[in-house]
Amino acid sequence: MTGHDAGDLARRLAANAEAVCRRYLSAGRRHGNYWLVGDVRNAPGRSLFVRLHDTANGRAGKWTDAQSGEHGDLLDVIGESLGLVDFRDVADEARAFLSLPRPDPIPSSQDRPARKLGSASSSEAARRLWAMSGPITGTLVETYLRRRDMTLLHGTGALRFHLGCYYRPDEHSPTKSWPAMIAGVTDLEGRVTGVHRTWLACDGRGKAPVEMPRRAMGDLLGHAVRFGAASDVLAAGEGIETVLSLHDVMPALPLAACLSSAHLAAMVFPPALRRLYVLRDDDPAGDHAVMTLQDRTQEAGIECLVLSPRLADFNDDLRYLGRGAMRAILHPQLAPQDVARFLQPVAH
Incomplete structure (x- = not known):
């Protein structure tokens, strides 16, 4: 990716964590410094929590699902809640939410999928x-x-x-x-x-x-x-x-x-x-x-x-x-x- 790379997008989203949650995890609600919802696909419930501001325990925008053990950042929230498979589509949606311009096209070999942990x-x-x-x-x-x-x-x-x-x-x-x-x-x-x-x-x-x-x-x-x-x-x-x-x-x-x-x-x-x-x-x-x-x-x-x-x-x-x-x-x-x-x- 050129222009606003994934790390920059994730940081910009984290700076607007509550607004991201209200848009993409609308089935949840705020509880203190956390947004609580059922899962990253926006099901009702309280299993998943998103940190809304930096604290001694972690950074804003990071989320964990206590039921499944899944965790990630707000780029993952956008991708999973909308069912997006290609990371390029996730990045485009994030830029649209942040009102950022789209970058110039890049070769597909430079595209990268969302991160998967525990492999x-x-x-x-x-x-x-x-x-x-x-x-x-x-x-x-x-x-x-x-x-x-x-x-x-x-x-x-x-x-x-x-x-x-x-x-x-x-x-x-x-x-x-x-x-x-x-x-x-x-x-x-x-x-x-x-x-x-x-x-x-x-x-x-x-x-x-x-x-x-x-x-x-x-x-x-x-x-x-x-x-x-x-x-x-x-x-x-x-x-x-x-x-x-x-x-x-x-x-x-x-x-x-x-x-x-x-x-x-x-x-x-x-x-x-x-x-x-x-x-x-x-x-x-x-x-x-x-x-x-x-x-x-x-x-x-x-x-x-x-x-x-x-x-x-x-x-x-x-x-x-x-x-x-x-x-x-x-x-x-x-x-x-x-x-x-x-x-x-x-x-x-």
Whole structure:
């Protein structure tokens, strides 16, 4: 594409996210910072949510369907809602909505379809990146986690370090490399199906100064970044750091970070699971994930309990309130038998 390329179109649409939703997802409605609708094809309901403004959790225009696990940007919304197959038609419709001129014709070899995630090639690339990464001991990953008050790092084999992981904001930008924390996404048998990358500053004291310092790749739906072997009890949440914060005060509790609310809602239950703790994120997507899991666990005969932090998330509780306060926050939310089993003081 020449002129206004796909990345530019997506950014322009994101700047007008609510207007795009009102046009192409008219069966939905606004709820806070989100547009809620049934699916990307504009069915009634509340499964799909579109972020209307940039937040700490993501960029405007990004959407996720908590039921199907699909996700994308507003170009995908236009294409799917109108049933457009050719990306050129999607781009033309986006330009018409934005009142932009059409570009000069280009050879068909330069046309490109809408992006499809979770393909076999993406999973294979994820496995290669995982194999190229090494242990976190003594690396910037350890520095980064300790800066966030996560100091109990044994049992974190799902995390690895890559000294120079490639980063590119979009396909039209130059590629750079940054050190990165690589988290392995696995199925219940322990097979790596994807990875999650967190690019780090060169001193490890925070994330890299890039537009999107966190990205996942590979087959993610139903799978998770896992800490500890699955048993009859499991705690699951979205973010790696949120989930890993529980490890500091409940090191024997098996944990799963599913990376998004949609993937949390769609997680596959271990066969022996009898009680699931859900780490709740305070937003519509997090609420939907909790409700979905409550329905699914009830059907499966699994007890479902919700764990809520006092601050924004459990890493904030750990950093700003401390381990003692975090144990006090968790104690009344746990099943009585799990207090003695998992919530023991930990010597650091």
